[in-house]
Amino acid sequence: MKTILIEPRGFCFGVRRALALLEKALPQKPYVLHEIVHNKVIIDFFKEKGACFVEDLSEVPDGSTVVFSAHGVGKEIESLAAQKKLRVIDTTCPFVKKVHAHVEQLEKEDYHILLIGKKGHAEVIGTLGRLSSETSVFVIEKKEDIPQKLDKVGVAMQTTLSQDETDVLLKRIQQLYPNAILENGICFATTERQTAVKNCSCPTVLVVGDTHSSNAKRLVEVAKASGKKAYLIETPADLRGLNLQEPIGITAAASAPESMVQAVYQILSDMS
Numbered sequence: 001m002k003t004i005l006i007e008p009r010g011f012c013f014g015v016r017r018a019l020a021l022l023e024k025a026l027p028q029k030p031y032v033l034h035e036i037v038h039n040k041v042i043i044d045f046f047k048e049k050g051a052c053f054v055e056d057l058s059e060v061p062d063g064s065t066v067v068f069s070a071h072g073v074g075k076e077i078e079s080l081a082a083q084k085k086l087r088v089i090d091t092t093c094p095f096v097k098k099v100h101a102h103v104e105q106l107e108k109e110d111y112h113i114l115l116i117g118k119k120g121h122a123e124v125i126g127t128l129g130r131l132s133s134e135t136s137v138f139v140i141e142k143k144e145d146i147p148q149k150l151d152k153v154g155v156a157m158q159t160t161l162s163q164d165e166t167d168v169l170l171k172r173i174q175q176l177y178p179n180a181i182l183e184n185g186i187c188f189a190t191t192e193r194q195t196a197v198k199n200c201s202c203p204t205v206l207v208v209g210d211t212h213s214s215n216a217k218r219l220v221e222v223a224k225a226s227g228k229k230a231y232l233i234e235t236p237a238d239l240r241g242l243n244l245q246e247p248i249g250i251t252a253a254a255s256a257p258e259s260m261v262q263a264v265y266q267i268l269s270d271m272s
């Protein structure tokens, strides 16, 4: 089948950095708080090399090494790590740190904060955790979540959102709050991958990535919104039974390994 590899795709700067830091920490038998990135293949690879993935800091023995994921953590986690005398390797992506700095500044200046993002996503939890419990903050997923009649509003956002969907929310926020402070937190790796998918001329787009990956799901949505058929592929087994129209475009989430992309590409290329 005629198959095209869409560029750019796959590992972004932040994921490469996080994985390199974890790799370097392996001799210390590190504990990793949450998934280092949302991809099972990568998690399994590091488990085999001796990293131990935990969901709560209480599972980490005092004095050991802990790795914070690329999604970032809240201040409480940092304090707890200090109390437990953990050696911290913080792989939070610098673009996520920029969002943290932005919300902390808004908090300092007494703004109500509208955080556009997916409720319950690790990055959103980490960003909320940078703020005191007294801060007025609203997580905005859809137009109905936008509160009305606030006096001083600042907007921040998750780094891996769809730019087009976020623009709809931003427009509504600006209608309600023309003086709102805005900072576009969607990172360039996310937008350039979405733009490449939108602009490709393939009727079918396959997004290689994990079902837990926010940016994988956004790539599927972006492809569908631009009139293409789109499927999320975790492994080549997911190709079974799909209605594929050629040429097929393949992209990959920022956390998806290129080896998986090549496996999918090879199978499709060999199909008559």
Ligand code: SF4
Binding pocket: 012, 013, 014, 015, 070, 093, 094, 095, 096, 159, 160, 187, 188, 189, 190, 215, 254
């Ligand atoms: S998707 Fe963007 S914010 Fe997230 S790790 Fe990659 S570069 Fe950083």
